[in-house]
Amino acid sequence: MYQYTLHQQINKACEYHQLDIAGIDQFFYTRFIANALTLQKLYIEIYGDHPAAVAKFSILIETIIAANKNRKDAHKARDREKEKQGTWFTSNQMVGMSLYVDRFCNTILELPNRIDYLKKLGVNFLHLMPLFESPSGESDGGYAVSNFRKIDARFGALADLQHVQTIFQENNIYLMIDMVLNHTSHQHEWARKAKAGEKIYQDFYYLYNDRSIPDEFDKTMPEIFPESAPGNFTYIPQCNKWAMTVFHQYQWDLNFTNPAVFIAMLENILFYANLGVDILRIDAPAFIWKQLGTSCQNLPKAHTLLRLIKQCVHIATPGMALLGEAIVAPKEIMKYFGTDEFVAKECDVAYNATQMALQWDALATGDTRVMLAAQHHLMQKPLGTTWINYTRCHDDIGLGYDNSMIEAAGYNPYEHRKFLKDYYSGNHSMSTASGALFSVNPKTQDARISGTLASLCGLEKALLLNDITGIDQSIAKIILMQAQSFFLGGIPMLFYGDELGYTNDYSYQNDEGKSYDNRWMHRPLMDWDKNKLIETKNSIESRIFSATKRLIQIRKKLSILSDQKNIRWLTPHNIHIAGFVRTAGKDKLYCLFNFSKKAAYITWYAFKEAGCFPTELYDYWTEQKYKVGSDHEYLVIEPYQFYILEPNK
Numbered sequence: 001m002y003q004y005t006l007h008q009q010i011n012k013a014c015e016y017h018q019l020d021i022a023g024i025d026q027f028f029y030t031r032f033i034a035n036a037l038t039l040q041k042l043y044i045e046i047y048g049d050h051p052a053a054v055a056k057f058s059i060l061i062e063t064i065i066a067a068n069k070n071r072k073d074a075h076k077a078r079d080r081e082k083e084k085q086g087t088w089f090t091s092n093q094m095v096g097m098s099l100y101v102d103r104f105c106n107t108i109l110e111l112p113n114r115i116d117y118l119k120k121l122g123v124n125f126l127h128l129m130p131l132f133e134s135p136s137g138e139s140d141g142g143y144a145v146s147n148f149r150k151i152d153a154r155f156g157a158l159a160d161l162q163h164v165q166t167i168f169q170e171n172n173i174y175l176m177i178d179m180v181l182n183h184t185s186h187q188h189e190w191a192r193k194a195k196a197g198e199k200i201y202q203d204f205y206y207l208y209n210d211r212s213i214p215d216e217f218d219k220t221m222p223e224i225f226p227e228s229a230p231g232n233f234t235y236i237p238q239c240n241k242w243a244m245t246v247f248h249q250y251q252w253d254l255n256f257t258n259p260a261v262f263i264a265m266l267e268n269i270l271f272y273a274n275l276g277v278d279i280l281r282i283d284a285p286a287f288i289w290k291q292l293g294t295s296c297q298n299l300p301k302a303h304t305l306l307r308l309i310k311q312c313v314h315i316a317t318p319g320m321a322l323l324g325e326a327i328v329a330p331k332e333i334m335k336y337f338g339t340d341e342f343v344a345k346e347c348d349v350a351y352n353a354t355q356m357a358l359q360w361d362a363l364a365t366g367d368t369r370v371m372l373a374a375q376h377h378l379m380q381k382p383l384g385t386t387w388i389n390y391t392r393c394h395d396d397i398g399l400g401y402d403n404s405m406i407e408a409a410g411y412n413p414y415e416h417r418k419f420l421k422d423y424y425s426g427n428h429s430m431s432t433a434s435g436a437l438f439s440v441n442p443k444t445q446d447a448r449i450s451g452t453l454a455s456l457c458g459l460e461k462a463l464l465l466n467d468i469t470g471i472d473q474s475i476a477k478i479i480l481m482q483a484q485s486f487f488l489g490g491i492p493m494l495f496y497g498d499e500l501g502y503t504n505d506y507s508y509q510n511d512e513g514k515s516y517d518n519r520w521m522h523r524p525l526m527d528w529d530k531n532k533l534i535e536t537k538n539s540i541e542s543r544i545f546s547a548t549k550r551l552i553q554i555r556k557k558l559s560i561l562s563d564q565k566n567i568r569w570l571t572p573h574n575i576h577i578a579g580f581v582r583t584a585g586k587d588k589l590y591c592l593f594n595f596s597k598k599a600a601y602i603t604w605y606a607f608k609e610a611g612c613f614p615t616e617l618y619d620y621w622t623e624q625k626y627k628v629g630s631d632h633e634y635l636v637i638e639p640y641q642f643y644i645l646e647p648n649k
Contacts, residue, residue, distance in 0.1 A: 006036050013061050017069055027080070028068045032315050039315070042308040046301060047259045056259035060312070063263055067270035067316040075276055078169070079319035089279065089321050089349060089491065090386045090563040094174065095552050096125035098393060099496035100141075101155050103525050108156040112167045117531075121499060121545065122552030125174040125491065127281065129394060131155050135187050137513040138250040141394065141523075143178070143283060144185040148268040165276045176279040176323065179269055182287045183251040186236075186243075190264075191252050195238035204261050205252045206244035206290065207236070213292075214242050221246075221296050226441050228516050246287060246296070256288055256305055266312055273317035279349060280313075281323045282306070285336065298332050307338065307346050323349040323388065327395075329402060330354050330377035337385045344384040352387035352490060354378060354401050359391060359481055360449070360456070361399075364423045364433075366596040368578040369409035370416075374401060375569045383565040387490030391481040392456075392498055396438040396448035396519055397424070424449045424456055432458030432470065434504060436518045452505075452522040453478055453498040459540070460503040471540065473597070475501070476640035479547045480593055483621075483642050484578070486551045487591045489563045494548070497524045500531060501544040554620045554644060560584040571609060576600040577637060581610065588612055590645040594637040601634035607647070614647030 010032055014021055021029040043060065047053045071079075082088045097118065101107065105114050108131070118124070130142025133150045142152070151158050168175055184191055193201040208214055214233040221232050224247055233242045234249040244253040254261050272280055289302040306324065313320055324336040324347035333354070338346035355378060358371040381387065399420055403413040422428040424435040435451030454460065457477035462470030478501065486492040508520030533541035555561050560582050570579035576596035582589040590607060594600040607614055607628060617626045621644050626635065637643065 003037055003040075006040055007033060009058070010036060010061060013058075013065050017062075017065050019065070019069065025068075028315075031318065032064070035311055035315050039308070039311045042304055042311060045304050046256075046308065047262075050257075050259055052259060056263060059263055060259075060266070063267055063270070064312055064316045067267075067274065071274050071317060072276075074169070075274065075317070075319065078276075079317070082319045087348075087384050087386070090384070092559055092561040092563075093556055094125050094491045095123050095486075095555065096127060096174075096176070096388070096491050096493040097121075097123045097496055097499075098127040098129065098390075098493055100129045100394070100523060101131065103523060104496050105526065105528075107154075108151070108160040108164050111164050115167070115171055115173070118173070119171075121549050122556065123494065124172060125176070125278075125493075126168070127176040127279075127493065130178045130180070131161065135185055135250070138185065138187075138248075139513070140248055140251060141517075141519075143180050144183075144248065144251045145180050146185040146187040147189070149271060162275060169276065174278040175276065176281055177272060177275075177277050178281045178283050179272060180283045181254075181265060182284045183245075183247065183253045186250045186252050188252075194252075195236060197239055200260075202239070202241070203258050204255060204264075206255050207239070207241040208233075209241060211242060214244070216292055217244070217290070217296070220292075220294055223441075225439055226443075227439050244290070247284075253287070253290065255290075257290075262305070262308075266309065269309060269313065270316055273313060273320040277320055279321045279323050281325055282309075282347070283325050285324045285347070286326045286328055286332075298326075298328060298335070303335055303339070303342075303346060306336070307342050310346055321348040323347060323351075325351060327351060327353045327398060327400075329400065330374055331402075334377070334380050337382050344382045347385070349386055349388060349491070350381075351393075352378070352389050352488075353398065355387075355488065356390055356393075356485075357397055357399060357401055358405075359484060360397055360424070361401075361420060362578065362595040363457070363477060363481065364420055364431075366598075367409060367575050368593075368595055369572065369575050370401075370405050370411070371578055372569060372572055373405040373408035379567065379569075381565070386563040387488075388493045389485040389488050389490040390493040390495065391485050392453045392495045392522065393493070394495065394519070394523055396450050398448045418445075421447055421449065424451065426461075432461050432474065434458075434460040436521065438518055450518045450521055452502055452524070453481065453495070454501040454544075455504045455522075457481070459501055463503070463540075473640065475540065475543055475547075478544060479551070480595070480640045480642055482548055483551055483644075484591075484593050486555050487561060487582070487589075487644060488580070489561070489565075489567050489582070491563075492552075492555065495522075497526065499545055499548045500534065500541045550621075558589060558620070560587055560589050568610070570606055573606050574600050574602050577602050579606065588647055590617070590643070590647075592635075592637060592645070593642040594640060597639050599639060600637045602637065603631060604629045604633055604635060605631040607645075612647060616648040617643075617645040618648070620644040620646065 019025040132145050133147040133152045134144045190201045190204045229248045234245040286297045289299045290296045326336045336347045362368045362371050406413045406416045423431045424433045434455040437447040438450045440447040458474035502524045504521040505524040508514040514520045533539040534545040566583045579592040
């Protein structure tokens with residue numbers, strides 16, 4: 001639709017910036033005009049009643065134009081290449097690794113020296129954990145940003161990141177970094193000016209003269225870290241006000257009801273895009289909109305805000321996709337991909353946190369029924385979007401999936417979660433795990449779980465006991481967990497060290513800035529001398545690395561594993577087995593996983609009930625062929641083993 005006034009406003013701004021809308025800037029201009037009405041609609045939905053709405057919208061248009069004008073030709077060429085590919089982030093060729101630069105290789109400039117290692121493994125997508133300046137001792141792992149435009153000195157300088165990103169692109173490595181949208185450090189320039197009494201910056205935050213409004217908020221707002229950071233507000237003596245600090249006392253929540261805040265943060269987002277970032281991970285988007293009388297999580301205007309950001313990014317820097325780090329219930333996570341007219345037009349990528357937690361549920365119980373009960377919700381993800389699938393990340397493992405899923409498996413939700421917490425903290429007689437409980441709520445007994453993939457799978461305890469059988473079993477568990485994440489659909493994301501079987505690192509207990517947070521036990525310091533053991537045959541490092549490498553090779557070989565919303569879960573013929581089939585036209589790929597410590601049997605009928613009648617199946621993992629038997633006969637899957645089966649053609 002053509003809207004004269006709006007389009008003339010854009011035309012004048014383009015003319016002011018001397019854009020060649022009939023020449024080199026034609027693609028940008030066409031994209032802007034095509035999306036202008038949607039941009040305006042979303043903006044008005046949020047800020048239409050604000051007294052500065054009209055003036056700030058003009059600044060928003062200028063911000064978008066300036067970002068595209070400042071975009072390097074190389075990045076624009078990459079934008080066009082991605083547009084030709086369509087939803088490039090759904091490809092089976094993408095395999096990621098998430099890492100802390102300083103703990104992985106010390107500095108940003110050291111990263112190119114590890115490219116050969118990454119290529120050997122098959123990783124071509126890196127998530128670099130928070131890089132930007134944050135105060136020592138009050139960094140929250142880098143999520144308390146004091147300067148969105150300055151790399152923390154621990155890692156290097158901004159020029160180093162720009163240099164390394166050029167090398168990454170030459171080596172076809174995609175980059176993801178974090179955008180902390182919800183809050184800043186209390187040492188950010190805006191917060192310092194607010195403390196000094198500058199009204200314009202006090203309006204960037206939720207600051208109150210007394211406890212009356214904070215007390216009203218607290219009636220309905222839950223505590224995020226009740227053990228280590230209780231409460232949602234902190235008294236600021238420098239300005240005699242109470243600041244909203246949902247996460248930690250040193251992290252001030254930004255007030256996005258102020259359009260000046262939105263534009264300032266959008267400038268940072270587009271700054272990151274023009275660094276050449278491929279996927280921007282928006283941290284904690286569920287919290288970005290606050291409203292009295294609510295939980296201040298997952299509110300409708302949080303989604304409107306994300307859609308507005310998506311429109312701005314799509315117009316100015318279309319090669320950058322957005323990941324919404326919303327660790328919420330399955331019904332809520334789907335909303336972050338967009339709803340109604342904005343389906344697949346909000347966030348492009350999200351963490352499959354529910355599936356991650358359900359894998360750990362199945363591993364502890366040997367029962368896949370809770371996992372299967374969640375799949376109806378998870379399969380609602382729209383075409384054109386994708387998951388990050390993972391077994392571990394830098395955070396804890398939450399157990400917040402719906403009670404109905406637990407009840408569907410015949411368990412009592414409270415007792416079931418208690419078992420899982422006891423199992424993974426090593427406080428159950430059946431447990432082989434070495435983990436710890438994180439953020440225990442003394443009122444509700446809710447808690448989350450810390451620990452590396454290897455330690456939670458039993459490797460740490462088996463090594464301590466020199467238990468050869470236990471070591472073999474723990475390695476089988478590690479590979480089983482990774483295999484399901486790799487073949488499920490979406491981008492598999494390794495957490496650094498997991499590809500080598502790193503166990504818990506307890507040195508964090510001696511660091512005052514980390515000792516209060518046991519999640520640092522699964523954020524190890526990489527030992528590159530130890531890592532050389534991948535070349536030593538039959539070493540634990542070699543066994544896990546080689547198996548992980550093979551999983552990646554299989555994934556990249558089979559285009560059917562691209563995320564084209566082509567997954568169907570199999571009828572649970574055996575409660576110990578989770579199985580699904582991936583389809584592409586007439587092609588099928590059956591993926592079966594035994595989460596039990598005993599051999600499991602599945603009827604051959606499972607391969608026929610969807611109308612496919614194969615006579616022979618080829619397993620990509622064992623490289624063996626299997627004759628399909630009668631319906632009353634069974635395929636045997638050994639403990640913690642899996643099959644990736646393709647019917648004969």
